[in-house]
Amino acid sequence: MKIDILTLFPEMFSGVLGSSILKKAAEKKAVSYNVVNFREFSDDKHKTVDDYPYGGGAGMVLKPQPIFDAVDYLKNERNANPRVILLCPQGEKYTQKKAEEFAKEDHLIFICGHYEGYDERIREHLVSDEISIGDYVLTGGELGAMVMIDSVVRLLPGVLGNDESPIYDSFSSGLLEHPHYTRPADFRGMKVPEVLLSGNHQKIKEWRENESLYRTKSRRPDLMEKYLLEKNNNIDPLN
Structure with missing residues (x-):
């Protein structure tokens, strides 16, 4: 996957893209990052945007010209038709399902805005997706782009140590994930549930499913309602 990021503050991305899973993904050639300061595409002699x-x-x-020209340049350079994602508070709320959808693409362009907003022609004629990561306002789109990039890249084949890991993440199944435990089995009198030590894989599977249902019902009843609705309508909530 190729990821281009249009921003006025490219230095914000160096630590994030150069650390942890995002760094390892690039080293494995699963993804390549390209951070572009779209101010460089301004045709104004003062480079105003x-x-x-x-x-x-x-x-x-934000004026349309620098952003349109930057996107045109990236499309021509890569000879591709990418998903162009605009980070904005008015956009569709970001979900795990959307991350899974984006992870199937070969090329993504993220546009990170600042100031009061974008010229409306950017929304209407340039982007394919408008995304908000939540019902709150940030100074700019950079942090939202970082969140989205992390959530997408970890889903790419070969990025995580176990390709089954994302399947059981919270939200991937429509439910919150079950509890996890590791050694020691008894820590300060707090013990790991016996079923996890039993070696009975069927009972462990059932325990995890039940815990996932209970946790979702108690913490996110909205998710539970949606899960049951899809199940009752014969829609597989895992897809």
């Missing part, structure tokens, strides 16, 4: 909004109002608005 924003201007006052028509009609008045507070704040500045």
Whole structure:
């Protein structure tokens, strides 16, 4: 997968992309990152990327020209038709299902905005997806892009040590994940459930499924309601 990131603050990505799973994924050639300062594409002699909004109002608005030209350049350079993702509060709320969808793509372009917002023509004529990572406002789109990139890259084949790991993550099945335990079996009198020490794989599987259902019902009843609705309508909640 190829990931291009358009931002006015490329230095924000160096630590994230150069650490942990994201770094290992690049070393394994599962993904390549390209961080682009779209200010370099401004045709203004002062390299400005924003201007006052028509009609008045507070704040500045990102101009279309630098962002359109940057995306055009990346498309031509890679000879590809990528998903172009705009990070914005008005976008579709990000979910694990969306991460799984993006993980199937060969090329993603993330546009990280700042200031008051984007010229509407960027939304209408350039991007394929508008995404929000939650119902709150950040200074810019960089942190949201980092969250999305991490969630997508870890799903790529060969990135995690065990390719089955993402299958059992919270939200992948529609439910929250079951509890985990490791050694020692008795820590300060707090003991690991006996079933996990039994070696009976069927009973362990059943215990994990029950714990997953209980945890989802008690912590996220909204997810439980959706899970049961899909199950009752003969929709496989695991897909």
